[in-house]
Amino acid sequence: MSKRILILSNHFITLYNFRKELIVYLVKCGHEVIISLPKAKENIFFSDLGCKVIETHVDRRGINPIIDLRLIINYIKIMQKTKPDIIFSYTIKPNIYGAIASNITKNAQICNITGTGSTFMRNNAVSLIAKVMYKISVKKSYKIFFQNIGDRDLFIKNGMVGDNFCMIPGSGVNLNQYKLCDLPLGDEINFVFIGRIMKLKGIDLYLKCAKVIKERYPRTNFYIAGFVEEDKYKEVINYYHAKGVINYIGFEKNIKSLIQKCHCTILPSYGGEGVPNVLLETAAIGRICIASAVNGSKDVVEDGVTGYLFESGNIKELINKVMNFLELDYETKKKMGMAGREKVEREFDRQIVVKAYMAEVK
Secondary structure (H helix, E strand, O other): OOOEEEEEOOOHHHHHHHHHHHHHHHHHOOOEEEEEEOOOHHHHHHHHHOOEEEEOOOOOOOOOHHHHHHHHHHHHHHHHHHOOOEEEEEOHHHHHHHHHHHHHHOOOEEEEEOOOOOOOOOOOHHHHHHHHHHHHOHHHOOEEEEOOHHHHHHHHHOOOOOOOEEEOOOOOEOOOOOOOOOOOOOOOEEEEEEOOEOHHHOHHHHHHHHHHHHHHOOOEEEEEEOOEOOOHHHHHHHHHHHOOOOEEEEOOOOHHHHHHHOOEEEEOOOOOOOOOHHHHHHHHHOOEEEEEOOOOHHHHOOEOOOEEEEOOOOHHHHHHHHHHHHOOOHHHHHHHHHHHHHHHHHHOEHHHHHHHHHHHHO
16 A cells, blocks of 8 residues: 655755665655655755655754754644655654654654764753753654664663664665675775764774874875864864875765775764664675774674774774784685674665565555
8 A cells, every 4th residue: 555655854965875775665665755855956866766855954963943943843834735654754853853743743753863973972951952852752753763772772761762662773784785895905904984074983083093003004094084074173184194194085975985995994983873884884895894882883893703892982992903903814804804794684784674664664
């Protein structure tokens, strides 16, 4: 039976990179798909699929009560006009403000907690307000999808969820798109940091680690791919790039090719992750992951098996883990990469996620 499905998102890129298989399958099955997301020329991709696109302004980072109230009102109007059978939402504002709207319009909404960012890393006014907002919105939604056990337990402990939740393996990874390929041969070893350049993602740790390792192991390369999210890092990144400590690529569309040319992805995040897609994609290709032992990352990386985990914020431990990796012979590195591929095949195939959503549609 055909259903009308409304999807709330805050950005084209995240929806395209991590949900397109679901959307394609929904359309293929004959469902009517309506997508609310900010204006972008790339939105034509979804229009061409046969989806109806409603361009909706979402202030992704700012907290402005007037703008946020306007978003809630827009969501209410969209729901009243489209009368969806079910709503899927991703990220904090579509989740919270969408849930407030769907509770008013009496529509069933499934919120996907894709990570909490820095919101709950400190007990302050922001975390207190966020807890209240989750309680009056997401807690009352039809269902909540959690991507890692840590986030689930945090929500349960703080009364931000009832019994209306289940677990999914992050956004999953497209195993056909990210195919296994051999580790690069040669004397040089390539590392990469992929993500927004900001303190929360551990960019300081990566830079310090690169400086120390390159002094001890000259035949190593440290790449950085991603937007500079916090302006204070522009000058720092340029300095390290000019000194040859790192190679800053900027935003890279072809992440797959970049991972393929490297041996190891480093994600020294301080927390707030869902299940990091960059780790899933790295493991799927057969590369090694070194990550801080935070929620989400430790779901993907098996310490000493598929890569290495280190204590969040501990630069000495990160450096030691990188040196441990460098001292491995080629065959052992390759074996770790294979173990990572096998793990994502078992636990993180994106089709598992698609099936979870399709079960709710049915």
